[in-house]
Structure formats: structure tokens, C-alpha cells
Amino acid sequence: MEARGEFRINETVYVAVWLVLLVTAGIEVYVIKAGIAFNPIVFVFSMAMVQTSLIALFFQHLREEPSSVKLLPVSSLFMLIVLISAAVTSVLACTPYLGGGGA
Amino acid sequence: MGEDGLKNWILRWLTTTNHKDIGILYIVTSLYFFFISGMLAMIFRVQLAAPESNIITGSDFYQAVTVHGLIMLLWFLSPFAFGLANYIVPLQIGARDLAFPRLNALSYWLYAFSGFLLLSGFFVDGAIDTGWTLYAPLSALPQYTTTGTNLGILAIALLSVSVTISTVNFLATIVKMRAPGMTWTRVPMFTWTILFTVLMMLLAFPPLLIAGVLLFLDRVIGTTFFTSLQGGALLWDHLFWFFGHPEVYILLYPGLGILADVISTFARRPLYAKRFVIIALFIAVALSYLVWIHHLFITGIGLTVRKIFSFTTAIISIPFEMTALAMIVTLYKARIKYTAPMLFSLAAIFHFIIGGATGVYQASIILDKAFRGAYWVVAHFHYIMVGTVLFALIAGMYYWLPKMTGRMYSEKLAKIQFVLAVIGLNVLYFPQFIMIDDMPRRYYDYLHFNPDLKTLNVISTIGAYIFAASLFLGAYILYKAITSGPRVSANPWGAWGLEWTIPSPPPRHNFDGTPVIRSDGSVVYVSDREISKYGLPAIMNMSVPGLDAEASGSSVNWSRETPQSTPGKGHHEGSHHEEHGSISPLVLSLGSLVALIGAGLTSVPLLLAGTIIFFLGIGKWIIEDIRGKFSEPEPKYKDDWPFIGVDKFRIGMWTFIAGESFLFGTLIGVYIFIRSRSLAWPPGYELHDPMIGLANTFILFTSALLYGLGYLSLRRGLEGRAAGFFAGTIMFASLFMAVKAIEWGELVSESYTLSSGLPLQLYYVLTGLHGAHVVAGIIATAYVMMRTLMGAYRSSKTTVLMVGIYWGMVEIVWTFLFPMFYLI
Numbered sequence: 001m002e003a004r005g006e007f008r009i010n011e012t013v014y015v016a017v018w019l020v021l022l023v024t025a026g027i028e029v030y031v032i033k034a035g036i037a038f039n040p041i042v043f044v045f046s047m048a049m050v051q052t053s054l055i056a057l058f059f060q061h062l063r064e065e066p067s068s069v070k071l072l073p074v075s076s077l078f079m080l081i082v083l084i085s086a087a088v089t090s091v092l093a094c095t096p097y098l099g100g101g102g103a
Numbered sequence: 104m105g106e107d108g109l110k111n112w113i114l115r116w117l118t119t120t121n122h123k124d125i126g127i128l129y130i131v132t133s134l135y136f137f138f139i140s141g142m143l144a145m146i147f148r149v150q151l152a153a154p155e156s157n158i159i160t161g162s163d164f165y166q167a168v169t170v171h172g173l174i175m176l177l178w179f180l181s182p183f184a185f186g187l188a189n190y191i192v193p194l195q196i197g198a199r200d201l202a203f204p205r206l207n208a209l210s211y212w213l214y215a216f217s218g219f220l221l222l223s224g225f226f227v228d229g230a231i232d233t234g235w236t237l238y239a240p241l242s243a244l245p246q247y248t249t250t251g252t253n254l255g256i257l258a259i260a261l262l263s264v265s266v267t268i269s270t271v272n273f274l275a276t277i278v279k280m281r282a283p284g285m286t287w288t289r290v291p292m293f294t295w296t297i298l299f300t301v302l303m304m305l306l307a308f309p310p311l312l313i314a315g316v317l318l319f320l321d322r323v324i325g326t327t328f329f330t331s332l333q334g335g336a337l338l339w340d341h342l343f344w345f346f347g348h349p350e351v352y353i354l355l356y357p358g359l360g361i362l363a364d365v366i367s368t369f370a371r372r373p374l375y376a377k378r379f380v381i382i383a384l385f386i387a388v389a390l391s392y393l394v395w396i397h398h399l400f401i402t403g404i405g406l407t408v409r410k411i412f413s414f415t416t417a418i419i420s421i422p423f424e425m426t427a428l429a430m431i432v433t434l435y436k437a438r439i440k441y442t443a444p445m446l447f448s449l450a451a452i453f454h455f456i457i458g459g460a461t462g463v464y465q466a467s468i469i470l471d472k473a474f475r476g477a478y479w480v481v482a483h484f485h486y487i488m489v490g491t492v493l494f495a496l497i498a499g500m501y502y503w504l505p506k507m508t509g510r511m512y513s514e515k516l517a518k519i520q521f522v523l524a525v526i527g528l529n530v531l532y533f534p535q536f537i538m539i540d541d542m543p544r545r546y547y548d549y550l551h552f553n554p555d556l557k558t559l560n561v562i563s564t565i566g567a568y569i570f571a572a573s574l575f576l577g578a579y580i581l582y583k584a585i586t587s588g589p590r591v592s593a594n595p596w597g598a599w600g601l602e603w604t605i606p607s608p609p610p611r612h613n614f615d616g617t618p619v620i621r622s623d624g625s626v627v628y629v630s631d632r633e634i635s636k637y638g639l640p641a642i643m644n645m646s647v648p649g650l651d652a653e654a655s656g657s658s659v660n661w662s663r664e665t666p667q668s669t670p671g672k673g674h675h676e677g678s679h680h681e682e683h684g685s686i687s688p689l690v691l692s693l694g695s696l697v698a699l700i701g702a703g704l705t706s707v708p709l710l711l712a713g714t715i716i717f718f719l720g721i722g723k724w725i726i727e728d729i730r731g732k733f734s735e736p737e738p739k740y741k742d743d744w745p746f747i748g749v750d751k752f753r754i755g756m757w758t759f760i761a762g763e764s765f766l767f768g769t770l771i772g773v774y775i776f777i778r779s780r781s782l783a784w785p786p787g788y789e790l791h792d793p794m795i796g797l798a799n800t801f802i803l804f805t806s807a808l809l810y811g812l813g814y815l816s817l818r819r820g821l822e823g824r825a826a827g828f829f830a831g832t833i834m835f836a837s838l839f840m841a842v843k844a845i846e847w848g849e850l851v852s853e854s855y856t857l858s859s860g861l862p863l864q865l866y867y868v869l870t871g872l873h874g875a876h877v878v879a880g881i882i883a884t885a886y887v888m889m890r891t892l893m894g895a896y897r898s899s900k901t902t903v904l905m906v907g908i909y910w911g912m913v914e915i916v917w918t919f920l921f922p923m924f925y926l927i
Binding site: 009010011014015018021022025026028029032033040041044045047048051052055056059060061065066067068069072073075076077079080082083084086087088089090091092 | 393765769775804910927
């Protein structure tokens with residue numbers, strides 16, 4: 001980091017991001033407990049993506065990194081989505097098995 | 104060699120972190136594994152030639168083919184290529200070492216011990232015997248497989264860790280440590296292909312590691328990831344082949360890079376359409392992740408997905424056809440020198456065309472059904488792995504041997520070896536194409552259903568022995584060359600490239616002064632003083648008159664038609680490189696080996712002993728850090744576009760984070776996969792209290808905030824305050840772990856264990872792995888806090904930032920785990 005000069009982030013930004021993270025986590029719990037999410041799985045994963053973006057951009061300073069560095073986690077995320085989507089889609093045509101969960 | 108001399112010699116090889124030493128260690132170790140694996144092949148080929156004689160039992164046969172396959176793919180071909188890469192890549196790009204020399208040593212020792220771990224299976228009731236694809240559910244059932252299978256699975260997991268470390272190192276080296284003027288278009292093809300290889304490794308190995316860990320848990324703890332209907336064979340197939348298919352290209356790429364460099368040298372001209380070849384290979388890297396499902400065509404997965412992957416499998420052949428074509432066009436009307444490396448390269452292209460063409464059939468869903476599990480696939484695969492990759496590696500060995508040893512091999516004997524190898528290989532594998540789909544794989548006795556196959560198998564076995572003879576001859580040639588071969592100049596081939604501008608063998612520090620590649624392609628070696636005096640742009644633009652005479656090194660023209668071989672001379676000024684030895688990589692890896700043998704054999708004393716040795720290694724590592732022994736600085740002058748201004752540590756850390764994210768992402772994918780195949784799944788809030796989860800989320804977020812505040816305080820020079828914030832981070836993270844421990848304890852006391860169904864199995868594995876990362880973060884923060892109080896970060900805060908990025912990753916993972924296990 002020293003080579004590029006230090007990141008411009010300050011305490012206020014850190015605290016603001018932290019507050020947003022706390023609030024969004026609270027919203028997640030409220031929405032799920034109240035049963036008002038149209039699709040709970042999509043909702044919680046969307047919220048997780050928002051929190052991930054905040055942490056990566058501010059706590060990990062990705063916002064101020066050059067595009068070449070941003071590309072590393074972004075491409076990793078993209079390939080992960082491909083893996084999961086293709087794997088899950090490939091078995092959607094198959095009949096789900098009963099009683100799989102049961103704790 | 105006296106007693107002291109011998110002691111120093113042994114100590115040097117056990118503690119070295121020099122890239123050339125590590126390269127030699129990789130090459131020698133991989134050849135040892137190659138020998139073992141080759142011997143196993145010789146044994147089962149005899150069994151296949153005379154199945155009625157039952158030279159080995161069925162169980163022995165399965166162990167032999169499994170270990171043979173695993174070693175050849177994971178412990179020989181790639182490591183041998185990376186041995187060459189360790190030695191050659193820094194020389195090709197003008198670096199003094201890899202970016203992280205001690206990590207390089209750690210990669211090597213982990214690799215070597217992982218191989219011993221695999222082979223240790225032969226000393227219990229049998230080595231791993233599942234086939235190299237470890238297909239579940241058979242591999243998940245200990246009652247049907249050997250104890251050595253446990254050890255083999257853990258060996259694969261340990262190797263995955265070694266590979267990830269290597270990936271970080273090579274990526275940071277190639278993007279950050281190129282000499283001034285070593286632009287991307289000037290980077291040799293071998294280095295390009297190593298870069299592409301590590302990009303593929305980065306995302307391919309985490310799924311393998313996860314698959315291995317889950318499989319081990321199924322076998323030892325009794326989880327049901329691969330024995331349940333929701334996970335089962337399909338889950339294994341997805342995880343394994345998401346690694347397995349890119350792995351084919353991981354094995355192939357270094358070979359292609361060698362072929363390109365060798366052909367270019369001995370055809371006396373640049374590789375035809377080099378830029379297009381690079382683009383084609385890059386496209387193939389992306390496509391390599393999009394073809395794995397063709398290995399699942401016969402599993403009953405959705406037709407649409409099969410069609411899509413049939414298409415992607417077919418089109419991935421195009422970049423490779425372009426590459427082969429470019430090499431062939433390079434030869435057109437060229438003044439070819441038929442040296443041994445060139446002959447092996449030409450044969451490799453020929454075999455690549457045969458192996459490639461026969462592989463395209465697998466893209467067809469219909470034909471794939473016919474060929475699945477048949478010797479057609481065995482032949483296709485071996486034409487690529489042996490006929491292409493191994494031939495290319497032999498070419499590379501002969502090509503760089505004079506550089507590495509300063510001695511020349513016997514060209515006459517090498518050509519005899521070449522003839523034997525080509526005959527042996529084709530007699531060995533071509534009959535297997537003729538068997539088409541009549542002969543199933545992994546059968547040790549086929550006589551009872553098709554005795555006619557015996558003739559072809561006998562021919563194949565004769566070919567195997569001819570091929571083995573060629574390899575033994577190769578070993579003799581190497582031995583003779585190293586011990587008594589004639590001395591060679593710096594550039595015996597008249598080749599193009601930085602490695603040929605320095606003496607053979609290269610000095611420990613590689614280069615005298617800083618190599619600078621000028622606008623006309625010539626190289627000068629200049630000192631820091633000269634760079635300060637004239638400025639790099641002026642030197643590179645050749646606007647400094649008389650520099651050659653004044654500079655510390657000689658000028659070497661890279662022009663194709665008139666390559667010169669004058670090595671750089673002059674003072675070793677401007678080098679920051681110092682020789683360092685460290686025992687910690689060896690100790691740490693040894694601890695891993697002992698601990699994993701203990702885990703595999705369920706021996707608690709061994710597990711504990713290994714863990715203690717492991718932490719001793721970690722302790723030694725930290726002490727070395729504190730003493731600043733390994734603060735290897737980046738080169739002052741370099742060509743590092745597009746990463747200008749980003750230090751190598753950040754590149755390394757982000758690469759590591761990408762791999763780690765993929766590791767957790769794969770596990771989250773396993774959760775989604777299993778859940779999508781289950782009709783019944785208890786909501787998270789039924790098993791766990793969401794409010795406790797929320798409180799723990801607040802705690803973890805707060806620990807990250809405190810770490811950030813500590814970093815900012817440190818930037819302002821407030822070391823005491825920074826240390827206080829870091830202590831707060833440790834406290835909150837420890838609190839997070841305490842809450843987790845209480846939750847786990849309550850679940851276990853209510854008899855919710857790892858055998859209580861997949862939702863809880865996933866919960867324990869995912870939160871357990873995450874917890875391990877939190878503990879690692881606590882240890883790292885404690886280190887940062889201690890170093891802060893010692894005033895170690897007054898000039899550079901890179902380490903503090905690295906740990907901060909790591910904490911960010913730990914937080915991110917939890918943002919997914921919390922809703923997955925507490926809310927939905």
C-alpha cells in the first residue's frame with residue numbers, strides 16, 4: 001500500500017459501514033421472523049451480497065485498488081456462481097429425495 | 104567431501120529457499136515418484152498381458168492403477184513442470200528469486216510429504232484403491248476400501264494446500280518482478296503458460312480440497328455427504344470434475360509453453376502469431392472451467408445442461424488447434440536444427456494432434472456414452488499426458504539441462520532414446536484405440552468375456568517395456584551429462600531469452616546488476632547508480648550514448664536472426680538478494696505429515712505429535728519474521744503493468760483470498776446442492792436461536808471495526824492506541840468463538856451430532872472451518888499487536904493491511920453462514 005500512497009479511508013467511514021452492517025443484519029432477522037420475504041432464500045443471499053460488497057469495498061479497501069486487483073476476487077466470485085448454478089441446474093430435472101433434511 | 108562438508112550439504116538442501124535449489128528438489132522428487140508410478144504400471148501391464156497367470160491379485164491391481172494414476176497426474180507431471188518453472192521462470196523474467204522464497208520452500212516440502220503420505224498406504228493394509236477419480240459412494244465406504252484410502256485422500260488435501268501456496272507465489276512473481284522492459288509481449292511462452300496454469304490452479308484445487316475433506320469425514324466420522332441420496336455420487340462428480348477437467352489443462356499448459364520456446368529456438372524464428380496464441384490460450388483458461396459436466400453425461404442430469412456442455416467441450420478444442428497450427432506454421436520453410444529437444448517437441452505435436460482429435464469425440468453425448476469407461480479414453484488420455492506432456496517435459500529437460508548444469512548431454516544417445524520412446528509409446532497406446540469400447544477400464548482379468556483382447560494387450564505391454572527402456576536410457580543420459588558431460592557456453596543453442604544471457608549454470612544471485620530490455624530488444628545490465636544517473640526511460644530508449652561500455656553488463660541482442668550468447672558481467676550491485684535458509688518449512692510440513700498419518704490411521708498420539716511439530720514450525724517461522732530474516736524487498740526497477748504501485752504482498756494476499764473464497768464458496772455450493780435435492784429441510788431458526796446468531800454477527804462485525812480503527816491509529820503513529828484496538832479485536836473474536844463453542848456444546852448435549860443428518864453436518868463443517876479461520880485471525884492479530892508494540896510498523900504497514908484483508912474475508916463468509924444456518 002505504501003507504494004500507492006495510503007488509502008483515503010477514515011474513522012467515520014469505518015463506523016458508518018459498521019453501522020450499516022449491523023442494521024442490515026437486524027433487518028434480515030426481522031424480515032425472516034416476520035415472514036414477509038417473498039422468497040427468503042433470495043432475500044438473505046441478496047442481503048449477504050450487499051454486506052459482502054460493503055466489507056470488500058471499505059474494510060478490505062477494494063474500492064481504492066486498481067481494476068487489475070479488483071478482477072481477482074470478482075473473477076473468483078463469477079466462477080463460483082457458474083459452478084453452483086450449473087451443478088444445481090444439472091440436477092433440477094431430477095426428482096428431489098424425500099426426507100433428506102431431517103435433523 | 105568431509106564430514107562437515109557433508110553436513111553442510113545436507114543442511115543446505117533441507118533449508119534452502121533459493122528458487123534454483125527448490126526447482127532441482129522438485130525435479131528430483133517428482134522423478135522419484137515417477138519411478139514408483141512407472142514400476143506400478145510395469146507390474147499391471149504384465150498382469151494385463153497374462154491375466155490367467157494372476158501375477159497380482161485384484162486388490163493389488165486396483166491399488167496399482169489408482170496410485171499410478173494419482174502419482175502421474177498430481178505428483179509427477181505438474182511438479183516436474185513446476186520444478187522447471189521454479190528454476191527457469193525467474194531467469195526468464197529477470198527476477199532474482201520468486202516473490203516469497205520461504206513460501207516456495209514450504210510448497211515443496213508439503214508436496215514431497217504429501218507424496219510420502221500417499222505411498223505410506225502400502226505399509227498398512229493397502230494403498231488407496233478407488234481408482235484415481237475416487238468415485239463415490241464406493242470411496243466413501245471404508246468397509247469396501249483400504250485404510251490407505253484415508254491416507255491417499257489426506258495426501259490429496261495436503262497437496263492442494265501446497266498448490267495454493269505455489270499459485271500465490273508464481274502469480275505475484277510473474278506480475279510484479281519482471282525486469283524493466285520485460286513487457287507482456289516479450290515474456291517467453293513458457294512463463295506465459297505457467298501464469299495461465301496457476302490461474303487455473305487457483306480455482307480448481309479448492310473444490311478438490313473440499314471434496315477430499317468431506318470424503319474423509321464420510322469415511323472416518325460417519326457423515327453422509329457422498330453416501331446420501333441428496334449428495335451422493337452426483338455431488339462427488341461435480342466437485343471432482345470441476346477440479347478434474349481444468350487439471351487436464353493444468354498438466355498440459357507448461358508442456359505447450361516448452362514446445363513453443365523449443366520450436367522457436369530450433370526453427371530459428373519467433374513463434375508464429377505469438378499474440379494470438381496467448382489470447383487463444385487465455386480463452387481456453389476461461390473455457391476450462393466450463394466443460395466439466397461432460398464427465399457427467401451418463402449420470403442422468405438434465406438434457407439442456409448436457410447440450411450446453413457438449414457445445415463448450417467441442418469449442419474448447421479450437422484454441423488448442425490454433426496453438427498447434429501456430430507451432431506447425433513456425434516450422435514452415437524454417438532452417439530447423441534437429442536436436443533431441445526439437446525431436447521430442449515435434450513428436451509431442453504429432454501425439455497432441457492424435458490425442459486431441461480422439462478427445463473431441465467425448466464432446467458428443469452419444470459417443471461419450473459408448474466410450475465411457477473404455478480403453479478408447481485411456482488411449483486418448485495417455486496420448487495427451489504421455490505423448491504430449493511427458494514428451495514436452497523431456498524436451499524441456501534436454502533444452503534447459505545445459506543451462507542448469509553447465510554441461511551438455513550426449514546428443515547421439517538422446518536421439519536413440521527419442522526413437523525408442525516414439526516406438527514404445529505408439530506400440531503401447533495405439534492398440535488401446537483398436538480395443539475401442541470392448542475393453543473396460545480397471546479390469547484385471549478380461550479373458551472370461553473377451554479372450555480376443557489378449558493379443559492387443561500383449562502388444563501394448565511390449566510397448567510399455569520399450570517405452571520404459573527409453574526412460575531408463577534417459578536417466579543414464581542425464582547422469583552422464585551431469586557427471587562428465589562437456590562444458591557449455593552461456594547460450595549453447597543460440598536461443599532468445601534472458602536465461603541465455605547469464606553463465607551456465609547461473610550464479611546464485613542470477614544477474615549482475617539489473618537487466619534492462621531496451622526498445623530494440625537488446626539487453627543491458629546496469630547498476631542502480633547508472634539507472635539513477637541516466638534514468639530508466641533513457642536507457643530503454645537507447646538514448647544514452649556509450650552506455651554499453653560504461654554499464655556493468657554487456658549488450659545482448661535479442662534479434663532472432665543474430666542471437667548472441669555473451670553473458671552479463673560486472674558487479675553485483677543493486678541486488679538486494681541475500682541467501683537465506685530456513686528449517687521452518689520442513690518442520691511445518693513434517694508436522695503436517697505426522698498429524699495426517701495420525702488422522703488417517705485414527706491414531707491420537709500421532710495426531711498430537713504432528714500438531715506439536717506443526718506449531719513448532721509455525722513458532723520458528725514467526726521468530727524468523729521478527730528477526731526480519733525474510734524481508735525480501737521487491738526489485739526497485741521492474742515492469743509490472745497493470746499492477747503498478749500494488750506491492751507483491753497485496754497481490755499475494757488477494758490471490759490467496761480468491762482461493763479461500765472459492766474454498767468456502769464451494770462448501771456453500773455443497774449446501775445449496777444438497778438442499779435443492781431435499782424435499783424436507785428444517786428451517787435454521789428451528790435448530791439455532793437467531794438472536795444468538797445475530798448477537799454473534801454483531802460481535803464479529805465489531806471485531807473487524809476495531810481492527811480497522813487500529814490500522815488507522817497506527818497510520819497516525821499512535822502505536823499504543825493501535826495495540827489497544829488490536830487487543831479489542833482479539834477479545835471480540837474470542838468472544839465470537841466462545842459463543843460458537845457454547846452453541847456446539849448445547850447441540851451435542853441434545854444429541855445433535857455429525858450423524859444427525861445433513862443440515863447439521865453442513866452446519867458443523869462450515870462453521871467449524873470458519874471458526875478455524877477466526878482462530879488463525881486471532882493468532883495473526885496477536886502477532887500484529889506484539890509487533891506494533893515493538894515499533895515494527897513505523898515504516899511499512901503492509902503486514903497490518905494484509906491481516907485486515909484476511910479479517911474482511913472471515914466477515915464475508917459469516918454474512919452467508921449466518922442466514923444459512925440461523926434464518927432459512
